[in-house]
Amino acid sequence: MSHSRNQKWREIGVLISLIGLGLIMVSPLIWTVMLSLKSNGELLRSTTNAFHPPYTGENYAAIMANSGVFRWLLNSALVSSLQTVGVLILSSLAGYGFARLEFPYRNQLFLIVLFGLAIPEQAVIITRHQMFADLHLHNTYPGLILPGLAAPFGVFLMTQYFRAIPKELDEAAMLDNASRFKIFWKVLLPLTLPAQATLGIFTFLASWNDYWWPLISATRADMFTLTVGIASSQINFAQTSGLGYLMTQAVFASLPILIVYIIFQKYIVRAVAGAAVR
Amino acid sequence: MSALDIRNVTKAYGPTTVLDDISLTAESNEFIAFLGPSGCGKTTLLRMIAGLETVDSGQIHIGGQRIDELAPGERGVAIVFQHYALYPHMTIRENMAFGLKNIKTSKTEIDARIGEAARILEIEAFLDKKPGQLSGGQKQRVAIGRAIVKKPDIFLFDEPLSNLDAALRMRTRLELAQLRRRLKATMILVTHDQVEAMTLADRIVVIHGRKIQQVGTPMEIYGRPANRFVASFVGSPPMNFLPVTISGAKAVATLSDGTALTTDIANLPESASWELGLRPEHVRVSDTGVSAKVEFVERLGERTLIYARLSDGTAITAEDVGLSRLTMGDEVHLSIDAQAAHLFDADGRGYHAETA
Ligand SMILES: Nc1ncnc2c1ncn2[C@@H]1O[C@H](COP(=O)(O)OP(=O)(O)OP(=O)(O)O)[C@@H](O)[C@H]1O
Ligand SMILES: [Mg+2]
Numbered sequence: 120m121s122h123s124r125n126q127k128w129r130e131i132g133v134l135i136s137l138i139g140l141g142l143i144m145v146s147p148l149i150w151t152v153m154l155s156l157k158s159n160g161e162l163l164r165s166t167t168n169a170f171h172p173p174y175t176g177e178n179y180a181a182i183m184a185n186s187g188v189f190r191w192l193l194n195s196a197l198v199s200s201l202q203t204v205g206v207l208i209l210s211s212l213a214g215y216g217f218a219r220l221e222f223p224y225r226n227q228l229f230l231i232v233l234f235g236l237a238i239p240e241q242a243v244i245i246t247r248h249q250m251f252a253d254l255h256l257h258n259t260y261p262g263l264i265l266p267g268l269a270a271p272f273g274v275f276l277m278t279q280y281f282r283a284i285p286k287e288l289d290e291a292a293m294l295d296n297a298s299r300f301k302i303f304w305k306v307l308l309p310l311t312l313p314a315q316a317t318l319g320i321f322t323f324l325a326s327w328n329d330y331w332w333p334l335i336s337a338t339r340a341d342m343f344t345l346t347v348g349i350a351s352s353q354i355n356f357a358q359t360s361g362l363g364y365l366m367t368q369a370v371f372a373s374l375p376i377l378i379v380y381i382i383f384q385k386y387i388v389r390a391v392a393g394a395a396v397r
Numbered sequence: 398m399s400a401l402d403i404r405n406v407t408k409a410y411g412p413t414t415v416l417d418d419i420s421l422t423a424e425s426n427e428f429i430a431f432l433g434p435s436g437c438g439k440t441t442l443l444r445m446i447a448g449l450e451t452v453d454s455g456q457i458h459i460g461g462q463r464i465d466e467l468a469p470g471e472r473g474v475a476i477v478f479q480h481y482a483l484y485p486h487m488t489i490r491e492n493m494a495f496g497l498k499n500i501k502t503s504k505t506e507i508d509a510r511i512g513e514a515a516r517i518l519e520i521e522a523f524l525d526k527k528p529g530q531l532s533g534g535q536k537q538r539v540a541i542g543r544a545i546v547k548k549p550d551i552f553l554f555d556e557p558l559s560n561l562d563a564a565l566r567m568r569t570r571l572e573l574a575q576l577r578r579r580l581k582a583t584m585i586l587v588t589h590d591q592v593e594a595m596t597l598a599d600r601i602v603v604i605h606g607r608k609i610q611q612v613g614t615p616m617e618i619y620g621r622p623a624n625r626f627v628a629s630f631v632g633s634p635p636m637n638f639l640p641v642t643i644s645g646a647k648a649v650a651t652l653s654d655g656t657a658l659t660t661d662i663a664n665l666p667e668s669a670s671w672e673l674g675l676r677p678e679h680v681r682v683s684d685t686g687v688s689a690k691v692e693f694v695e696r697l698g699e700r701t702l703i704y705a706r707l708s709d710g711t712a713i714t715a716e717d718v719g720l721s722r723l724t725m726g727d728e729v730h731l732s733i734d735a736q737a738a739h740l741f742d743a744d745g746r747g748y749h750a751e752t753a
Contacts, residue, residue, distance in 0.1 A: 287482035290449050291543075295496030296470030305495075309486045 155179075155366035162362045178367035188371070190341055191348030196375070197260065198333075198344055199326040202267040206322045207315055210270055214277025214311075215303055219289065229278070235271030240331070248335055258342045263333055267326055273318050280314040281307060316386040320379070327376055345372050399458075400425040400583040401446070401551060406455035406465075408441055415441050417607040419455070423551075423585065423600075428577055430586045430598035434630065437604045439587040443553050446585070447476050460550055470499070475544035476553040479560065481536045483528040483543070490524045493543045510546040517579065518542050534565045545580065552584040558593060573597060591631050595619070603627050625745035628674050634702060637675040637713050638741070643668075648740060653709040656687050658735035661750030665740065674739035674747070677702065680715040682723065686732035689713060691723050705729065 154162065156174040182188055216222070217229050247266060256262035284307055292302045333344040343351065349368045380387060401423040408416045415438040423429045431439040444450040446457060448469035457465040464472045483492050490511060497507045515521040518538040528536055537557060544552055557573070558566045574597055577584055588594050594601045595615040603610040603618065603626075611623035622628035628636045641650035641658075648665050650658045650673045658673070682703060689705035692712075701721035705713055715731050717723060740748040 285480065285482065287478045287480060288484065290447075290469070291476070291478060291482040291484070292495070293449070293469045294447060294474070294476055295547075296499040297495070301499070306484055 151366045151369050154363055155370050157363045159361050159363045166362070178363045179371075181364055182367055182371055185352065187340060187343070187348055187352070188345075191343050191345045192375075194260075194263070194337075194343060194348075195327060195345040198263045198267075199323050201260075201264050202326045203319050203323045205264070205268045206270045206273045207319055209268060210273030210277045210318060211308065211311065211315070213274040214279075214281045215307065217274070217278040218281030218284075219286075219307075232271050232274050232278075235269070236275060244331070244335065251336060257336050258339045262336045263342070263344065266332055267322070267329075270322065273322065276314055276318055277311065280311050284310055313386070313389065316383065317389070320383050320387055323379060324376060399423060400427065400460060401429075401585070402458040403442075403446070404456045404458070406442075406445065406457065407453045408438070408445060408450065409453055414607055416604075419609055421602060421609065421612065423583055425583055426581050428584045428586070428597060428599045430588055430594035430601045431604055432588060432591060432594040432601050432631075433604035433610075435589055438607065439589070439604055440555055442604070443476070443555055443585065443587050446472075446551070447474050447553055448472055449476075470496075473550040474553055475547045475549035475551075476555065477537075477540045477544050477557050479556045481528070481540040481560075483536060483539055485528050488525050488527055489520065489531075489539050489542075492528065492539060493546050496543070496547050507546075510548070511542075514542040514545040517545070517576070533560055534569065537561065537569060541576070550583060552580075552582055554584065554586045556587055556589070558588075558590070570596060591633065595631075603630065605630070621749045622674075622739065622747050624747050625672070625674070625741045628739060628741070628747060632676055634677050634714050636739075637673075637677065637680060639673045639675065639707075639711055639713065641671050641673045641740075643671050643740070650735070650738070650740065652687065652707070653711065654687065654707060656733075658733055658738065660735050660738045660740065662738070662740050662748050663751065665748055666742070668742035668744075670743045672741045674741055675713075675733060676737070677714040677716050679734040679737040680713060680731050681734075682715055682717040682721065682729050683732040684730060686730040689715075689729055689731050691725055691727040691729055693725060694721070694723055696721070703729070705731070 150169070153169045154166065155178055156176070157169050158175050158177055161168060213232075217225065217232075251257055251262050251266075256265070288306055288310075289302050292306045297305065328346065329344070330346045330350070333347045334350075337343050337347060340348070340351070349372055352368070399422040401421075403419055403421040406416060406419045407414065419442065421429075431442060433439050441450055445452050445465070446459075448464070448467065452465045455465075456463055459473055483489075484495065487495065493511045493514065494507050497510065502510075511524070512521075515524055518541060520535065520538050520542055523531060523535065528539065531539065537560070541557070554573075558569055561569055570593060577597070586593070586597060595618075598615060600612060600614055601618045602612050605626050611618060611627045613621070613623075618627060618631050622631065622636075625638070629638070639652055641652055643650055643665060645659075646663060648660050648662045650660055650671070652658070652673075660673075687707060689707050691703055691705050693704040695702040695704070697719075699719045701717040701719060701723070703715040703717055703721070703723060705715060707713055713731065715729075723729060736750060738750075742748070
């Protein structure tokens with residue numbers, strides 16, 4: 120009896136602390152949304168009046184009126200989704216290769232992939248910039264997308280995942296007259312879906328939020344991604360007259376990510392908990 | 398023309414030879430068991446037949462056609478893997494259909510074959526479930542079903558029962574025997590369980606130490622083991638081996654304590670030493686006979702196993718009735734049925750009575 124009552128109290132305690140923590144986490148976001156709904160003039164006097172009406176949609180209207188924003192949104196969507204698709208395809212193929220094929224210097228190559236995990240972007244960015252300049256790839260979509268396709272983590276993850284699938288499945292499929300491609304496509308790949316989801320979500324989020332490389336590579340406003348574009352427009356409005364506008368931009372930029380989170384919530388939780396890798 | 402013909406096949410992994418110059422034929426509709434201790438190469442031999450392992454030298458023929466260089470799918474064999482290897486993301490129906498679709502079997506034919514296999518194996522109820530929703534025994538049936546629908550010339554089973562619990566194993570064994578009668582196909586079963594091999598197989602191939610030790614019917618393997626290894630490996634509890642000296646034409650074997658036993662074995666060659674092989678059921682506790690001291694008693698219900706030592710210290714296993722009153726330390730007499738004895742020469746080769 121007392122045992123189960125104890126447990127109940129413990130559960131209630133856990134619940135209360137979780138709610139508390141959750142509130143702390145979302146409060147800046149709620150604050151942001153509220154500020155975005157106030158007129159800039161009002162906020163200039165005081166930010167505390169964000170707690171009561173009148174609210175206005177004028178900042179949102181202003182963003183819509185800025186012709187650049189939709190172009191940047193499109194650029195971000197294009198870069199992020201192509202990068203995600205590319206990383207998934209390349210990592211799956213490479214992972215299958217490392218896990219299932221015999222070829223010379225396989226282990227050495229895999230070691231190089233592992234080294235790739237340890238090398239920070241900062242270490243290569245100057246040479247990469249130089250290389251892309253020489254290839255005249257700056258201010259192009261390939262310029263924005265290509266660097267993200269080198270995904271050592273993806274290759275590593277998929278290799279481990281393919282390795283964990285019993286070889287007997289390949290063998291059963293071989294006896295079932297399946298070609299090598301069919302075994303990859305119909306038997307093994309479907310089994311890696313949890314890993315694909317994890318990798319896809321992380322890649323998409325990282326790509327969407329990336330600021331540094333697009334900032335370096337895209338110097339023309341029409342090639343900005345959303346992060347770079349918004350940052351660039353802040354120079355004109357921020358702090359002085361446009362706190363509400365600034366907050367509206369932040370909301371606008373996070374909406375797509377929020378949608379991704381809501382759709383893939385289950386997978387994200389699993390991915391973060393590390394349960395996706397059996 | 399034999400269904401399966403293995404000719405001088407050798408297999409090595411790196412420097413270690415696993416199978417050395419193996420030759421074997423199986424007739425059509427025959428049920429063959431590969432029996433041997435763990436690591437003797439049973440699975441390797443099976444996988445070479447299936448094409449999942451290359452053959453270092455030698456040839457394998459199925460139905461008169463050389464197949465050891467064909468792709469696994471083109472050999473007319475189906476394998477039931479030890480861990481089933483069902484495709485986890487496909488339904489049971491899709492699992493069974495996969496191989497047929499790959500060779501462009503017509504939809505109606507696929508449905509008909511799956512329907513029949515499902516009926517035989519009583520798996521109709523879960524055709525639309527995924528493997529993860531089935532129990533081990535049910536998965537086992539599905540794995541067999543996936544083999545059946547392909548109508549192979551040869552079925553290959555790698556320890557199909559080893560993942561099942563004792564009761565289910567016995568039931569599945571019976572079902573395999575029935576299935577075998579119904580399918581009329583050549584079957585090869587890999588096992589290290591002698592009961593499985595004895596009860597299911599027409600012929601047993603005992604493999605050990607890179608070589609085939611003996612090929613024979615279960616009764617030949619049990620009653621006329623070719624050598625000391627086969628004699629000791631088959632039978633539970635294992636055969637007793639007693640050092641003896643030999644004299645006479647119908648060999649008289651003399652134990653170390655002087656007891657002379659007249660066997661039915663004739664025409665023995667010269668050998669530096671001899672061992673008498675006696676199965677425990679031929680050594681019975683009685684009022685007369687060799688005296689021994691009981692070391693351990695194992696009551697199995699219908700019979701009792703007595704682990705004892707002869708006066709010179711040789712260990713011997715004997716049988717007594719189920720209600721045996723013997724306990725540790727008792728002095729007993731053992732009557733030995735010398736007619737049923739085997740003799741093994743210094744090289745381990747076995748000699749048996751003509752009639753046995
Ligand atoms: N891919 C491999 N590489 C190296 N050695 C191997 C390989 N496969 C098997 N062996 C070795 O070959 C020998 C025979 O293996 P095999 O699997 O055929 O034995 P088995 O008779 O089936 O044993 P068990 O009853 O344990 O399944 C073993 O000593 C094993 O270590
Ligand atoms: Mg094996």
